[in-house]
Amino acid sequence: MLRAIDENTITDAAIEQMASTPNPRLKQIMEPLVRHLHAWAREADLTPEEWLEGIKFLTAVGQKCTAYRQEFILLSDTLGMSSLINSLHDKRATEAGTKSSLVGPFYRQDSPPMKLGDSIVTKPSKGLEVVLYGRVTDSTGKGVANASVEVWQPDETGNYDLQKHDPSEMDLRGHFHTDSDGRYYLRTVAPLGYMIPMDGPVGDMIRAQKRHGYRPAHIHFIVGAPGYREVVTALYLAGDEHVDSDTVFGVTESLVTNVNQKDPNAPIPNLPSIKFDFKLAHATAKDMTGRVGADPSQIVKAGA
């Protein structure tokens, strides 16, 4: 039965042709994708030239990706998609926990195991030394003993170890475990914010939109314990001028804290402190990781 295809009937035609998809979840994902992409094209009244510009842009994004650079994740981040996916992930928890934030491209597995109180600063640093501490609790506030706390961050100039050293040398990363009351504490330096990589097509987009391209100062965490939902998140420093305009929308109110010059509760005296507590929801059978973009090398490998 021949149909007349126009800018409206094409949507059902495309969805009908995909109706043979055996995987019900794939079908469930593709059907609204087609509907929303088509609705966008109609709403924007895209011309062939404009869509070709879009095709060129997406091609350039794909071609910018390497084992060390994931430009599509950067695009996802800068369009707010990664933040949205994190929020949907949080919403599926059956108990409220610490909100997720972007894992970013600088996470490394196998960061060095450390003891509570150790410093993650392993290279000479001019940064402001601080104590970073808090508690990992369940949703009722009860401490979670021996919880895994992985921490990584940029230095006082806004650079991660991967951007400065031989990649085999780690700095400003550590893997801690909480004490019997769920406490963690360590020494580090206050981080600086930084600009996202601006030398690719996503940078071109950010400039075309006259956005500043900065992320506010933050410290990354992955926190988990057996029986609990792992949380991938970050704390953000209140004083940063970009704390309310993060280019990748990782900041949310509940993740903002500050450097406290005089904190009588800090576990290491005579140092400024950053305090941040984590609340873990109990895991359910369906829980999976929230690490969007944890490993660019795997993605390009799979993609190539």
Added chain:
Amino acid sequence: MLRAIDENTITDAAIEQMASTPNPRLKQIMEPLVRHLHAWAREADLTPEEWLEGIKFLTAVGQKCTAYRQEFILLSDTLGMSSLINSLHDKRATEAGTKSSLVGPFYRQDSPPMKLGDSIVTKPSKGLEVVLYGRVTDSTGKGVANASVEVWQPDETGNYDLQKHDPSEMDLRGHFHTDSDGRYYLRTVAPLGYMIPMDGPVGDMIRAQKRHGYRPAHIHFIVGAPGYREVVTALYLAGDEHVDSDTVFGVTESLVTNVNQKDPNAPIPNLPSIKFDFKLAHATAKDMTGRVGADPSQIVKAGA
């Protein structure tokens, strides 16, 4: 002012950050893109793992592109986006004309100039010889003299010259001009349909959706004349088993014709014939080309 980001507030946050875009058209395109992408993610309730699969897929599509292969256009085609963009293009005309169809990846500029009645078959062929003819008229049915008619097509096995020969040798392509009454006629062979390139990520998607991957038999045209809107289109043969299920949604009712064994009006006697008329709308100041994907090499060059 710090905001609480969740799966709903993220959308306004992203759109507000893009409000500084100086180019009003870019802003007008990006705002609904963000809204529809986000609405899709919410509606599909995408998980981080699923979105990462999507990122991997898009990366693979970008990395498959070369100067001779445009996998993102193939993705656009197979999602119905190219067809939709063509329909929007047609709708912007101030007069009704022949409907656009996909230009596809095999168009070449500078096809050989030919005289009416010439054959575009320049290599030995086992195909069914036919006469292809019709008229180019304006929207009132008045013939357009000296209109440019570029034609290109696959052979009786479903292959274009670029898939068979040294790329410097052209076959089954020609550039004609209509006579004083708007008539064109030429000799060729009846084309066969073919499968889209299935060796890339788009092929993986088509297989995952259990779609057949075929395009029905068709002949491509670009028809234009000074003062008229150029039309990029194709005719489709009614007998093809995939004429109602084109993988790239190029077929629409008005573009379907057939091979006529006995046509007393055919300008070359004793040959089966394919008749197809074109109606050109007058051009307006805003008219631009409808050649989505005409030149993959330009795209990758721009993209790289």
